[in-house]
Amino acid sequence: MSIRPRLTPRRKPPKFLKVLLLLLVPICMIGLYINGQKISYFFRPLWDKPPRSFTRIPHYYAENLSMDHLCRLHGWSLRSQPRRIFDGFMFSNELDILEIRLHELYPHVSKFVILESNTTFTGIPKPLFFASNKDRFAFAEHKIVHDVFSGRIAPSGSYEDPFILESEQRAAMNGLIHRAGISSGDILLMSDTDEIPSPHTLKLLQWCDGIPPIMHLELRHYMYSFEFPVDYSSWRATAHVFGPITRYKHSRQADLIFSDAGWHCSFCFGHIHEFVFKMTAYSHADRVRRKDFLNHSRIQKLICKGDDLFDMLPEEYSFQELIKKMGSIPRSASAVHLPAYLIENADKFRFLLPGGCVRTPESQ
Ligand SMILES: *[C@@H]1O[C@H](CO)[C@@H](O)[C@H](O)[C@H]1NC(C)=O
Ligand SMILES: *[C@@H]1O[C@H](CO)[C@@H](O)[C@H](O)[C@H]1NC(C)=O
Ligand SMILES: *[C@@H]1O[C@H](CO)[C@@H](O)[C@H](O)[C@H]1NC(C)=O
Numbered sequence: 001m002s003i004r005p006r007l008t009p010r011r012k013p014p015k016f017l018k019v020l021l022l023l024l025v026p027i028c029m030i031g032l033y034i035n036g037q038k039i040s041y042f043f044r045p046l047w048d049k050p051p052r053s054f055t056r057i058p059h060y061y062a063e064n065l066s067m068d069h070l071c072r073l074h075g076w077s078l079r080s081q082p083r084r085i086f087d088g089f090m091f092s093n094e095l096d097i098l099e100i101r102l103h104e105l106y107p108h109v110s111k112f113v114i115l116e117s118n119t120t121f122t123g124i125p126k127p128l129f130f131a132s133n134k135d136r137f138a139f140a141e142h143k144i145v146h147d148v149f150s151g152r153i154a155p156s157g158s159y160e161d162p163f164i165l166e167s168e169q170r171a172a173m174n175g176l177i178h179r180a181g182i183s184s185g186d187i188l189l190m191s192d193t194d195e196i197p198s199p200h201t202l203k204l205l206q207w208c209d210g211i212p213p214i215m216h217l218e219l220r221h222y223m224y225s226f227e228f229p230v231d232y233s234s235w236r237a238t239a240h241v242f243g244p245i246t247r248y249k250h251s252r253q254a255d256l257i258f259s260d261a262g263w264h265c266s267f268c269f270g271h272i273h274e275f276v277f278k279m280t281a282y283s284h285a286d287r288v289r290r291k292d293f294l295n296h297s298r299i300q301k302l303i304c305k306g307d308d309l310f311d312m313l314p315e316e317y318s319f320q321e322l323i324k325k326m327g328s329i330p331r332s333a334s335a336v337h338l339p340a341y342l343i344e345n346a347d348k349f350r351f352l353l354p355g356g357c358v359r360t361p362e363s364q
Helices: 004-044 066-071 095-105 131-143 163-178 199-207 272-282 294-307 319-325 342-343
Strands: 055-057 087-092 111-117 146-150 186-192 195-197 212-218 219-223 229-234 240-242 256-258 264-268
Touching: 004 219, 087 163, 087 199, 087 229, 095 131, 095 195, 095 199, 095 342, 111 131, 111 163, 131 146, 146 163, 186 195, 195 199, 195 219, 272 294
Parallel strands: 055 256, 087 111, 087 186, 111 146, 212 256, 219 264
Antiparallel strands: 186 240, 195 264, 212 240, 219 229
């Protein structure tokens, strides 16, 4: 008797549920479609393994110690003559970072070997920013070996595979380094423009015998400016004692990494249009999933908050690290242990220093 009254009200929900499901399923699908990348990044610890771990070489440094003392602290010995250093990097549009790099490393580098492509990695024609700003770098003219890589333009409506164009450009570096006059026993640095080894790292490479033939350089990673230190995760830059089998790369090449060896400042631009250019030009341009990602006021807001330009989660391999790094990058008020040229010219580079996140209006 008491069963019936219960059954009738129970029959109603299925219809209501059907309607609810009809509404919920498409909403979930749309949600998945829009946030698919985010969801997949959140579960990265389940589908991706961290890169093989490095053996870290401790790095000793204090002001005003003799090179002999510094070399011996690392278990190396002082040379009678410094090695020559060749600094090879591909340049896209990082004009301010390039100015800092050239000034900072100038005393230690024999030749800056700069390759600039006339297309982006994504196959779009690109102005030659270095060539057209040569005057800014005239002070280092006699140390610069510059060449233009002729890139391929993607047929309209399609994309070049950015990773293929990028690796072709890196291969072209080998020829340019030879033309710059490198020989066995010289130091060759392989990095991107925005990966800047510190001058005291270069002095060790120059003056110490017994350094490993290939070392990765562990760089402090910053985003947008030195106000937003991310972590020490930057490892792609390398220092090589040049030999017959040395080839220019920007990938894993050894198990040794030299600790705290410099700075990697990503998206450290003075103008919003430079952010937009880089976002569409570099190998991860597929991350620009919506047109409004390139909206100038949106970009300005994000870089003042230390938030991600592509609305993505950090690339981490454990849930603990992922959750620690989610959200905005904490702000730093320290401008200590940064490139000396940057501090000397703090007025010019205000946008790279604490409190300077607002970019000046475009002058293009
Ligand atoms: C640095 O070393 C030189 C000589 O080795 C010494 O004359 C000078 O006072 C030192 N400077 C500092 C700041 O310790
Ligand atoms: C790039 O440079 C090469 C060689 O100078 C030239 O043939 C090619 O047309 C250029 N491509 C673009 C997109 O300017
Ligand atoms: C850019 O975003 C702002 C809000 O953040 C909006 O007011 C503005 O209309 C957008 N501009 C364009 C060109 O979409």
